[in-house]
Amino acid sequence: MSLKASHAIKHCTALLEKVGVPERNAQSTARAIVISDVWGNASHGVMRLPFYLKRITMGGVNPEAELNVVSERGAIVGLDGQDGLGHWQLWEAASIGVQKAKEFGISLVSVKNSSHCGALGVYLYPALDAGQIALIFTNGPAVMPAVGGNAPLLSTSPIAAGIPAKPPMIIDLSTSAVARGKIAAAAKSGGTIPDGWAVDKEGKTITDAKEALMGMLAPLGGAKGFALGLMVESLSAGISGGALSTEVPDMFNPDDDTKPQGISHTVITIDPSDLGDSASYDDFNKLAGNIKKTGGRIPGVKRAHPEEVEDHEITVAEAVIKDLNDWSAKLGLPNFS
Amino acid sequence: MSLKASHAIKHCTALLEKVGVPERNAQSTARAIVISDVWGNASHGVMRLPFYLKRITMGGVNPEAELNVVSERGAIVGLDGQDGLGHWQLWEAASIGVQKAKEFGISLVSVKNSSHCGALGVYLYPALDAGQIALIFTNGPAVMPAVGGNAPLLSTSPIAAGIPAKPPMIIDLSTSAVARGKIAAAAKSGGTIPDGWAVDKEGKTITDAKEALMGMLAPLGGAKGFALGLMVESLSAGISGGALSTEVPDMFNPDDDTKPQGISHTVITIDPSDLGDSASYDDFNKLAGNIKKTGGRIPGVKRAHPEEVEDHEITVAEAVIKDLNDWSAKLGLPNFS
Numbered sequence: 001m002s003l004k005a006s007h008a009i010k011h012c013t014a015l016l017e018k019v020g021v022p023e024r025n026a027q028s029t030a031r032a033i034v035i036s037d038v039w040g041n042a043s044h045g046v047m048r049l050p051f052y053l054k055r056i057t058m059g060g061v062n063p064e065a066e067l068n069v070v071s072e073r074g075a076i077v078g079l080d081g082q083d084g085l086g087h088w089q090l091w092e093a094a095s096i097g098v099q100k101a102k103e104f105g106i107s108l109v110s111v112k113n114s115s116h117c118g119a120l121g122v123y124l125y126p127a128l129d130a131g132q133i134a135l136i137f138t139n140g141p142a143v144m145p146a147v148g149g150n151a152p153l154l155s156t157s158p159i160a161a162g163i164p165a166k167p168p169m170i171i172d173l174s175t176s177a178v179a180r181g182k183i184a185a186a187a188k189s190g191g192t193i194p195d196g197w198a199v200d201k202e203g204k205t206i207t208d209a210k211e212a213l214m215g216m217l218a219p220l221g222g223a224k225g226f227a228l229g230l231m232v233e234s235l236s237a238g239i240s241g242g243a244l245s246t247e248v249p250d251m252f253n254p255d256d257d258t259k260p261q262g263i264s265h266t267v268i269t270i271d272p273s274d275l276g277d278s279a280s281y282d283d284f285n286k287l288a289g290n291i292k293k294t295g296g297r298i299p300g301v302k303r304a305h306p307e308e309v310e311d312h313e314i315t316v317a318e319a320v321i322k323d324l325n326d327w328s329a330k331l332g333l334p335n336f337s
Numbered sequence: 338m339s340l341k342a343s344h345a346i347k348h349c350t351a352l353l354e355k356v357g358v359p360e361r362n363a364q365s366t367a368r369a370i371v372i373s374d375v376w377g378n379a380s381h382g383v384m385r386l387p388f389y390l391k392r393i394t395m396g397g398v399n400p401e402a403e404l405n406v407v408s409e410r411g412a413i414v415g416l417d418g419q420d421g422l423g424h425w426q427l428w429e430a431a432s433i434g435v436q437k438a439k440e441f442g443i444s445l446v447s448v449k450n451s452s453h454c455g456a457l458g459v460y461l462y463p464a465l466d467a468g469q470i471a472l473i474f475t476n477g478p479a480v481m482p483a484v485g486g487n488a489p490l491l492s493t494s495p496i497a498a499g500i501p502a503k504p505p506m507i508i509d510l511s512t513s514a515v516a517r518g519k520i521a522a523a524a525k526s527g528g529t530i531p532d533g534w535a536v537d538k539e540g541k542t543i544t545d546a547k548e549a550l551m552g553m554l555a556p557l558g559g560a561k562g563f564a565l566g567l568m569v570e571s572l573s574a575g576i577s578g579g580a581l582s583t584e585v586p587d588m589f590n591p592d593d594d595t596k597p598q599g600i601s602h603t604v605i606t607i608d609p610s611d612l613g614d615s616a617s618y619d620d621f622n623k624l625a626g627n628i629k630k631t632g633g634r635i636p637g638v639k640r641a642h643p644e645e646v647e648d649h650e651i652t653v654a655e656a657v658i659k660d661l662n663d664w665s666a667k668l669g670l671p672n673f674s
Contacts, residue, residue, distance in 0.1 A: 073442050074441035075411065075441045075442050076607070104441055105410050105411040106412050106443055110612055145633065146628045146631055148633050149633030150631050150632050153631055153633070163575065171564040221514070221557045225558070227636045230506060230508060231500070231508050233624060234498070234500045234506070234624065237620060238621050239607065239609050239612055241617050244627070270413075272575070272576050279577075279578025280575055280576050280578050283574060283579075286581060287570060294488045295483075295486050296482065296484055296490070296563075297484055297485055299563075
């Protein structure tokens with residue numbers, strides 16, 4: 001069904017507050033969740049909220065977590081997320097990155113002991129609004145084997161990059177052939193998935209979406225995708241000294257609801273105004289213009305700004321609305337919709 | 338034919354000095370070229386030297402170029418390569434990056450107005466030797482269209498990443514389906530290339546290697562490869578304010594031998610010892626160990642260290658030896674081999 005983003009943000013915030021998340025963090029998280037739906041990326045939108053709520057009530061996510069600085073030297077900051085929600089924590093990390101990049105030209109902020117953060121592209125906006133580039137890396141449960149490997153080793157290993165052209169170019173992709181969220185969305189509606197998205201231990205393709213969530217994802221283009229995924233894992237879990245993907249519990253596995261995910265996020269923020277004066281921005285704009293001129297599509301050009309999504313309409317599957325209504329009833333709130 | 342790396346380095350250095358490159362830069366460049374052959378990546382090895390020599394004598398490369406700081410603030414340094422050879426310039430940029438990362442935890446060094454630098458993975462070693470991560474990006478002549486685009490817009494847009502595990506993990510890949518160097522090597526030996534490496538303006542596959550050098554390369558996995566390529570272009574040409582790939586002359590096109598390439602290189606260097614103490618290194622080693630344990634291949638694990646290649650044997654195609662002997666005769670040096 002269709003509903004207004006402002007309504008969804010308000011109701012998601014209320015649900016999160018009811019399970020103990022402080023207002024400010026609940027709002028930040030709700031907004032990051034609903035933006036995904038606005039962007040047409042339902043697999044990272046409100047369909048995930050029932051899972052987050054369950055994990056909070058079961059102990060897998062700490063609603064009262066704070067984001068503490070554990071190390072800071074020069075342009076590099078290490079944070080501990082205390083098993084809190086990934087959304088508000090990564091937004092805050094990205095905001096710290098902007099301040100540090102203003103000071104040093106480039107900065108790196110890494111969060112360990114965090115949780116799933118939804119769509120990675122969301123967190124590019126603090127930098128983009130400041131005319132900065134952001135590169136963001138995160139990990140998650142292991143679902144992707146090494147080339148020639150017989151067990152999952154890396155998460156879908158997503159990369160996001162925001163380039164401050166006008167309008168900004170938003171790069172946001174997993175280094176697996178497809179994002180796991182797409183399989184999760186297919187599983188939610190009880191469907192099947194195309195050949196080549198998921199494989200079993202013998203390398204055979206899996207087409208049942210639910211079965212695929214327990215299988216392995218194929219890396220993008222084979223060895224190159226695995227190498228890029230390894231870079232992402234090293235820059236998120238590796239650099240933070242946090243849990244490797246092989247140690248991260250699955251948010252879709254009810255048996256893991258009591259276990260913190262220990263996910264790591266890393267944001268590298270770059271202030272291009274330090275190099276070549278305005279020439280960088282001229283190049284970014286020229287690049288975007290050239291894509292258009294040759295008939296190509298500028299990545300992310302249609303995405304609404306996270307702080308201007310209130311008036312947009314989102315479409316939510318009936319099964320998800322039912323879950324959210326059940327949670328609302330349980331927590332003493334009116335129906336979600 | 339087979340010859341010793343130490344011999345090839347010495348002779349390449351002498352050839353470069355003969356056309357006016359100062360000894361130190363000639364040595365650094367020769368070493369970077371020969372390493373490629375040692376690594377089995379002949380397309381970026383000594384087969385390129387005749388092209389570099391020709392471009393130097395024709396004015397497309399400035400042998401006496403210096404590497405000047407044009408901007409410096411905090412952890413970010415902008416350099417101007419004055420149309421010099423890319424190899425020694427990127428090695429020096431990477432070395433500056435290491436010092437800056439020691440000071441600030443992370444650094445960014447960008448070179449504009451440079452030239453082709455060979456295999457990108459070479460320049461990871463200054464950081465790896467210091468226990469640091471390096472991420473390197475460069476651009477080149479436009480050979481890859483946007484998704485749905487009818488003209489080349491991006492170079493093969495390579496990414497290199499070095500992870501300081503023991504042994505180090507070396508990630509080095511183009512975001513095109515294959516590296517252009519592979520097509521150049523096939524063209525050199527007069528061969529054909531497989532379907533899917535290169536396309537014409539209507540998107541049809543090209544199998545003639547020489548024709549393919551004038552055609553367009555397909556991005557890795559379609560839209561994702563193009564998005565990654567766009568990130569690379571933004572981080573190299575974009576951030577430096579240098580020439581976009583659409584403005585970069587082709588080193589394989591004799592008509593362009595007088596035109597400086599204006600290539601940009603960027604190195605991001607990260608000192609992981611600032612985050613989580615030794616936990617980062619433990620994670621990197623565990624990650625490498627897990628790849629091995631599951632039967633996978635650790636990227637770059639067999640690569641010799643650039644400063645320990647002297648005793649290795651390299652194999653050089655007869656056609657390349659002939660070119661190098663012609664250049665040696667012309668410059669008053671004994672035969673290359």
